[in-house]
Amino acid sequence: MEFLRAVLEILDADMTTPVGYGWFHLLFFALSIGMGIVLCLKLKNPTEKQVRTVLLIVSVTSIVLEIYKQINYTFSPTDTGINVDYQWYAFPWQFCSMPMYVGLLGGLTRGKFHDAMCAFLATYSTFAGLCVMLYPAQVFISTIGINIQTMICHGSMLTVGIFLLGTQYVKSTHRTILKAIPVFSAAVLMAMGMNELAHWTDFAGGETFNMFFISPYEDPSLPVYSIVQQYVPYPWCLIIYIAAFSLAAYLILLISMGWMQLKKKAKK
Numbered sequence: 001m002e003f004l005r006a007v008l009e010i011l012d013a014d015m016t017t018p019v020g021y022g023w024f025h026l027l028f029f030a031l032s033i034g035m036g037i038v039l040c041l042k043l044k045n046p047t048e049k050q051v052r053t054v055l056l057i058v059s060v061t062s063i064v065l066e067i068y069k070q071i072n073y074t075f076s077p078t079d080t081g082i083n084v085d086y087q088w089y090a091f092p093w094q095f096c097s098m099p100m101y102v103g104l105l106g107g108l109t110r111g112k113f114h115d116a117m118c119a120f121l122a123t124y125s126t127f128a129g130l131c132v133m134l135y136p137a138q139v140f141i142s143t144i145g146i147n148i149q150t151m152i153c154h155g156s157m158l159t160v161g162i163f164l165l166g167t168q169y170v171k172s173t174h175r176t177i178l179k180a181i182p183v184f185s186a187a188v189l190m191a192m193g194m195n196e197l198a199h200w201t202d203f204a205g206g207e208t209f210n211m212f213f214i215s216p217y218e219d220p221s222l223p224v225y226s227i228v229q230q231y232v233p234y235p236w237c238l239i240i241y242i243a244a245f246s247l248a249a250y251l252i253l254l255i256s257m258g259w260m261q262l263k264k265k266a267k268k
Helices: 002-011 023-042 048-074 095-108 111-122 124-134 144-166 175-201 225-231 234-267
Strands: 075-077 082-084
Touching: 002 048, 002 075, 002 082, 023 124, 023 144, 048 075, 048 095, 048 111, 048 144, 095 111, 095 124, 095 144, 095 175, 111 124, 111 144, 111 175, 111 234, 124 144, 124 175, 124 234, 144 234, 175 234, 225 234
Parallel strands: none
Antiparallel strands: 075 082
Protein backbone atom coordinates (compact mmCIF):
# COMPACT_ATOMS: atom_id res chain seq x y z
CA MET A 1 0.00 0.00 0.00
CA GLU A 2 2.80 2.40 0.87
CA PHE A 3 4.43 1.72 -2.47
CA LEU A 4 1.19 2.51 -4.32
CA ARG A 5 0.75 5.72 -2.32
CA ALA A 6 4.31 6.75 -3.22
CA VAL A 7 3.70 6.06 -6.92
CA LEU A 8 0.47 8.09 -6.87
CA GLU A 9 2.24 10.98 -5.16
CA ILE A 10 4.91 10.95 -7.87
CA LEU A 11 2.24 10.88 -10.60
CA ASP A 12 0.55 13.83 -8.89
CA ALA A 13 3.67 16.00 -8.61
CA ASP A 14 2.92 19.73 -8.65
CA MET A 15 4.19 22.64 -10.69
CA THR A 16 3.21 26.26 -11.08
CA THR A 17 0.16 26.25 -13.33
CA PRO A 18 1.39 27.21 -16.82
CA VAL A 19 -0.10 30.20 -18.60
CA GLY A 20 -1.02 30.59 -22.22
CA TYR A 21 1.99 31.67 -24.29
CA GLY A 22 4.35 31.12 -21.40
CA TRP A 23 7.54 29.07 -21.86
CA PHE A 24 5.84 25.73 -21.20
CA HIS A 25 3.09 26.32 -23.75
CA LEU A 26 5.36 27.82 -26.41
CA LEU A 27 7.88 24.98 -26.02
CA PHE A 28 5.29 22.31 -26.80
CA PHE A 29 3.67 24.45 -29.51
CA ALA A 30 7.04 24.77 -31.26
CA LEU A 31 7.79 21.06 -30.81
CA SER A 32 4.41 20.13 -32.30
CA ILE A 33 4.97 22.18 -35.43
CA GLY A 34 8.64 21.20 -35.61
CA MET A 35 7.88 17.47 -35.43
CA GLY A 36 5.32 17.84 -38.23
CA ILE A 37 7.88 19.60 -40.42
CA VAL A 38 10.55 16.99 -39.63
CA LEU A 39 8.19 14.19 -40.64
CA CYS A 40 7.42 15.99 -43.89
CA LEU A 41 11.13 16.37 -44.66
CA LYS A 42 12.06 12.81 -43.69
CA LEU A 43 9.08 11.15 -45.38
CA LYS A 44 8.42 13.33 -48.41
CA ASN A 45 6.40 10.68 -50.22
CA PRO A 46 5.32 8.33 -47.43
CA THR A 47 4.02 4.87 -48.16
CA GLU A 48 0.88 3.57 -46.49
CA LYS A 49 3.05 1.41 -44.24
CA GLN A 50 5.08 4.41 -43.09
CA VAL A 51 1.95 6.44 -42.36
CA ARG A 52 0.40 3.56 -40.48
CA THR A 53 3.56 3.29 -38.38
CA VAL A 54 3.47 7.01 -37.54
CA LEU A 55 -0.22 6.81 -36.61
CA LEU A 56 0.34 3.78 -34.39
CA ILE A 57 3.23 5.42 -32.54
CA VAL A 58 1.27 8.63 -31.95
CA SER A 59 -1.99 6.91 -30.98
CA VAL A 60 -0.38 4.37 -28.63
CA THR A 61 1.58 7.17 -26.95
CA SER A 62 -1.66 9.15 -26.52
CA ILE A 63 -3.48 6.11 -25.12
CA VAL A 64 -0.72 5.43 -22.59
CA LEU A 65 -0.82 9.07 -21.48
CA GLU A 66 -4.62 8.95 -21.28
CA ILE A 67 -4.39 5.88 -19.03
CA TYR A 68 -2.02 7.85 -16.79
CA LYS A 69 -4.53 10.73 -16.73
CA GLN A 70 -7.40 8.42 -15.77
CA ILE A 71 -5.31 6.89 -12.96
CA ASN A 72 -4.30 10.33 -11.72
CA TYR A 73 -7.89 11.58 -11.70
CA THR A 74 -9.32 8.43 -10.11
CA PHE A 75 -6.85 7.49 -7.36
CA SER A 76 -5.52 9.86 -4.73
CA PRO A 77 -3.37 9.07 -1.67
CA THR A 78 -4.76 9.90 1.77
CA ASP A 79 -3.36 9.65 5.30
CA THR A 80 -5.08 6.30 5.79
CA GLY A 81 -4.81 4.77 2.33
CA ILE A 82 -5.94 5.44 -1.24
CA ASN A 83 -9.16 7.18 -2.18
CA VAL A 84 -10.94 5.94 -5.32
CA ASP A 85 -13.37 8.30 -7.05
CA TYR A 86 -13.80 8.13 -10.82
CA GLN A 87 -14.26 11.55 -12.44
CA TRP A 88 -16.96 11.01 -15.05
CA TYR A 89 -16.46 14.46 -16.58
CA ALA A 90 -13.02 13.23 -17.69
CA PHE A 91 -14.32 10.13 -19.48
CA PRO A 92 -12.20 9.93 -22.66
CA TRP A 93 -14.78 10.48 -25.35
CA GLN A 94 -14.43 14.14 -26.22
CA PHE A 95 -13.65 15.70 -29.59
CA CYS A 96 -9.97 15.94 -28.66
CA SER A 97 -9.97 12.29 -27.52
CA MET A 98 -10.90 11.04 -30.97
CA PRO A 99 -7.41 11.15 -32.55
CA MET A 100 -6.08 8.40 -30.28
CA TYR A 101 -8.90 6.07 -31.36
CA VAL A 102 -9.01 7.19 -34.98
CA GLY A 103 -5.21 7.11 -35.22
CA LEU A 104 -5.18 3.56 -33.86
CA LEU A 105 -7.81 2.46 -36.37
CA GLY A 106 -5.97 4.27 -39.16
CA GLY A 107 -2.76 2.51 -38.18
CA LEU A 108 -4.38 -0.94 -38.12
CA THR A 109 -6.49 -0.73 -41.28
CA ARG A 110 -5.99 -0.32 -45.01
CA GLY A 111 -7.92 0.88 -48.02
CA LYS A 112 -10.92 3.20 -47.86
CA PHE A 113 -11.38 2.84 -44.10
CA HIS A 114 -7.75 3.85 -43.55
CA ASP A 115 -8.22 6.78 -45.94
CA ALA A 116 -11.28 7.99 -44.02
CA MET A 117 -9.38 7.89 -40.72
CA CYS A 118 -6.52 9.88 -42.24
CA ALA A 119 -8.94 12.41 -43.75
CA PHE A 120 -10.44 12.99 -40.29
CA LEU A 121 -7.01 13.40 -38.71
CA ALA A 122 -5.96 15.88 -41.40
CA THR A 123 -9.07 18.07 -41.05
CA TYR A 124 -11.26 17.81 -37.94
CA SER A 125 -8.44 16.65 -35.68
CA THR A 126 -6.01 19.29 -36.94
CA PHE A 127 -8.56 22.02 -36.29
CA ALA A 128 -9.26 20.78 -32.75
CA GLY A 129 -5.56 20.51 -31.94
CA LEU A 130 -4.86 23.95 -33.36
CA CYS A 131 -7.65 25.50 -31.28
CA VAL A 132 -6.23 24.12 -28.04
CA MET A 133 -2.66 25.02 -28.91
CA LEU A 134 -3.74 28.57 -29.76
CA TYR A 135 -6.00 28.92 -26.73
CA PRO A 136 -4.76 26.58 -23.96
CA ALA A 137 -6.12 28.50 -20.97
CA GLN A 138 -8.59 25.79 -19.90
CA VAL A 139 -6.29 22.76 -20.21
CA PHE A 140 -3.55 23.70 -17.74
CA ILE A 141 -3.61 22.72 -14.07
CA SER A 142 -0.95 22.45 -11.35
CA THR A 143 -0.04 18.79 -12.01
CA ILE A 144 3.14 18.34 -14.07
CA GLY A 145 2.15 15.04 -15.68
CA ILE A 146 -1.31 16.20 -16.73
CA ASN A 147 0.11 19.34 -18.33
CA ILE A 148 2.65 17.27 -20.27
CA GLN A 149 -0.10 14.82 -21.26
CA THR A 150 -2.43 17.50 -22.58
CA MET A 151 0.30 19.26 -24.54
CA ILE A 152 1.58 16.05 -26.14
CA CYS A 153 -1.90 14.78 -27.02
CA HIS A 154 -3.20 18.07 -28.40
CA GLY A 155 0.12 18.97 -30.00
CA SER A 156 0.34 15.60 -31.74
CA MET A 157 -2.98 16.35 -33.44
CA LEU A 158 -1.29 19.32 -35.07
CA THR A 159 1.85 17.29 -35.85
CA VAL A 160 -0.09 14.54 -37.61
CA GLY A 161 -2.19 17.06 -39.54
CA ILE A 162 0.91 18.87 -40.81
CA PHE A 163 2.46 15.55 -41.80
CA LEU A 164 -0.59 14.20 -43.64
CA LEU A 165 -1.34 17.43 -45.51
CA GLY A 166 2.25 18.57 -45.93
CA THR A 167 3.23 15.36 -47.70
CA GLN A 168 -0.12 15.27 -49.52
CA TYR A 169 -0.74 11.74 -48.29
CA VAL A 170 -4.16 13.21 -47.63
CA LYS A 171 -4.89 15.11 -50.81
CA SER A 172 -5.84 18.76 -50.63
CA THR A 173 -9.04 18.33 -52.62
CA HIS A 174 -12.68 19.03 -51.87
CA ARG A 175 -13.45 15.31 -51.76
CA THR A 176 -11.28 14.83 -48.68
CA ILE A 177 -13.85 16.44 -46.40
CA LEU A 178 -16.47 13.99 -47.68
CA LYS A 179 -14.28 11.14 -46.42
CA ALA A 180 -13.87 12.78 -43.01
CA ILE A 181 -17.52 13.71 -42.32
CA PRO A 182 -18.73 10.11 -41.72
CA VAL A 183 -16.01 9.58 -39.11
CA PHE A 184 -16.96 12.78 -37.28
CA SER A 185 -20.66 11.97 -37.54
CA ALA A 186 -20.15 8.50 -36.06
CA ALA A 187 -18.18 9.97 -33.14
CA VAL A 188 -20.92 12.58 -32.49
CA LEU A 189 -23.66 9.93 -32.61
CA MET A 190 -21.78 7.81 -30.09
CA ALA A 191 -21.34 10.84 -27.83
CA MET A 192 -25.08 11.54 -28.06
CA GLY A 193 -25.84 7.93 -27.18
CA MET A 194 -23.54 8.07 -24.15
CA ASN A 195 -25.10 11.32 -22.95
CA GLU A 196 -28.59 9.86 -23.22
CA LEU A 197 -27.51 6.66 -21.47
CA ALA A 198 -25.97 8.67 -18.63
CA HIS A 199 -29.18 10.67 -18.23
CA TRP A 200 -31.62 7.76 -18.26
CA THR A 201 -29.57 5.27 -16.24
CA ASP A 202 -27.67 7.73 -14.01
CA PHE A 203 -24.58 5.51 -14.18
CA ALA A 204 -22.46 8.59 -13.44
CA GLY A 205 -24.18 9.01 -10.08
CA GLY A 206 -25.24 12.59 -10.73
CA GLU A 207 -21.74 13.71 -11.71
CA THR A 208 -21.14 15.77 -14.85
CA PHE A 209 -21.16 13.61 -17.96
CA ASN A 210 -21.07 15.70 -21.10
CA MET A 211 -19.40 14.00 -24.05
CA PHE A 212 -18.49 16.38 -26.88
CA PHE A 213 -20.11 19.07 -24.66
CA ILE A 214 -23.42 18.57 -26.46
CA SER A 215 -25.56 17.02 -23.73
CA PRO A 216 -28.91 18.81 -23.33
CA TYR A 217 -28.91 17.75 -19.67
CA GLU A 218 -25.74 19.59 -18.62
CA ASP A 219 -24.90 23.27 -18.31
CA PRO A 220 -23.24 24.78 -21.41
CA SER A 221 -19.47 24.88 -21.02
CA LEU A 222 -17.82 24.87 -24.45
CA PRO A 223 -16.40 28.31 -25.38
CA VAL A 224 -18.52 30.19 -27.94
CA TYR A 225 -20.88 27.25 -28.47
CA SER A 226 -22.16 27.67 -24.90
CA ILE A 227 -23.62 31.03 -25.96
CA VAL A 228 -25.57 29.33 -28.74
CA GLN A 229 -26.87 26.72 -26.29
CA GLN A 230 -28.40 29.40 -24.11
CA TYR A 231 -30.63 30.80 -26.83
CA VAL A 232 -31.18 28.06 -29.43
CA PRO A 233 -33.33 24.90 -28.95
CA TYR A 234 -31.33 21.68 -28.61
CA PRO A 235 -31.94 20.06 -32.02
CA TRP A 236 -30.85 23.25 -33.77
CA CYS A 237 -27.88 23.55 -31.40
CA LEU A 238 -26.73 20.13 -32.48
CA ILE A 239 -27.08 21.02 -36.16
CA ILE A 240 -25.09 24.23 -35.61
CA TYR A 241 -22.42 22.27 -33.71
CA ILE A 242 -21.96 19.72 -36.49
CA ALA A 243 -22.07 22.36 -39.24
CA ALA A 244 -19.63 24.69 -37.46
CA PHE A 245 -17.01 22.01 -36.82
CA SER A 246 -17.41 20.67 -40.35
CA LEU A 247 -16.90 24.15 -41.82
CA ALA A 248 -13.84 24.63 -39.61
CA ALA A 249 -12.44 21.29 -40.75
CA TYR A 250 -13.09 22.29 -44.36
CA LEU A 251 -11.29 25.57 -43.71
CA ILE A 252 -8.19 23.61 -42.72
CA LEU A 253 -8.46 21.83 -46.04
CA LEU A 254 -8.86 25.13 -47.93
CA ILE A 255 -5.76 26.52 -46.22
CA SER A 256 -3.84 23.44 -47.30
CA MET A 257 -5.15 23.83 -50.86
CA GLY A 258 -3.98 27.44 -50.90
CA TRP A 259 -0.57 26.45 -49.57
CA MET A 260 -0.17 23.82 -52.28
CA GLN A 261 -1.03 26.41 -54.93
CA LEU A 262 1.60 28.80 -53.54
CA LYS A 263 4.21 26.03 -53.62
CA LYS A 264 3.42 25.28 -57.27
CA LYS A 265 3.73 28.95 -58.22
CA ALA A 266 7.00 29.24 -56.28
CA LYS A 267 8.47 26.29 -58.19
CA LYS A 268 7.50 27.86 -61.52
